[in-house]
Amino acid sequence: MKAEQQQSIPPGSASFPSQMPRPPPVTDQAITTEAELLAKSQITPNDVLALPGITQGFLCSPSANIYNIEFTKFQIRDLDTEHVLFEIAKPEHDQENEEPPTESARYVRYRFAPNFLKLKTVGATVEFKVGDIPIHHFRMIERHFFKDRLLKCFDFEFGFCIPNSRNNCEHIYEFPQLSQQLMDDMINNPNETRSDSFYFVDNKLVMHNKADYSYDA
Template structure:
């Protein structure tokens, strides 16, 4: 985990990463904008079906069941998606990525996501929410064009659960890193 004294990277630096980070690049206390994610839903843009959905309320219930709170666990998600996800052309978060900001205006809230399989970059996403008024609740539409995988590549990913990983970096203003989350993915038969 990064210490508060560690220099935080700028967007152009994280865009050069060729593999997942070994640790978090900023502490939880770096979130000076007071941003909180309230709801998150992933849908298949082709048929509109929901692939994944969670809310801050559900996450809070899960935390109540823990004896102690691990700061790294708060920022790490393990996803299990159906194998068909690897063959989806695009996914979206239309009106379902909902977040709240603190008591200061937020300029250029930028999210950069880097997705890897076995330290090989699969896809990089870069989204910018230009402005948020103080104490506002906002929804963010993100459309993800999925990487085109051969059947051999998709099968290899399926055969290696949680070796597909991502880093999500959140910046404000002129590229100040305020949040860094990690995820790992398994693709299984869910039908």
């Protein structure tokens, strides 16, 4: 992991908590909705878009990733200043490890400075490799919540990936304008800002990652 120093916003950090934090209280309907999805043979983009809140667990197992999609590098930069805010890369020797990811490895904890919440547009560059099977209609839906409030839903297409290829792309995140009160609440409640990242191939869920965020670095 490495981060580039900048003038306005300190570099962020990421860690993998040993235990997933307990989710916020949810209604019976939300529990029923998630349970219904877990009972389905195939979960679609429309299914996750209909969820009323952050998920309590993972909606698919690591074995659902039959395409061997593996993310090897992730970088976030402020598009207004070109400053790199965060960067992490998987070591080459870890990339050769074919062991499936553990549950804790699918949950990342990020820590940023308070000024991160004032950013308008951020570029997120990802590098990833795929296995022997061609990938059509690779799509990510990422939903961000503060407690039980939906802050923003991002929906990105990766496109087609040829077998055994390494790929990279940059997605542009346009952040919502937050009130000062909401920013203060998010700063004063670390790890209560959370996200679900759902990855689909041909409209079928194949990967699910989770994260939480604090803004007190």
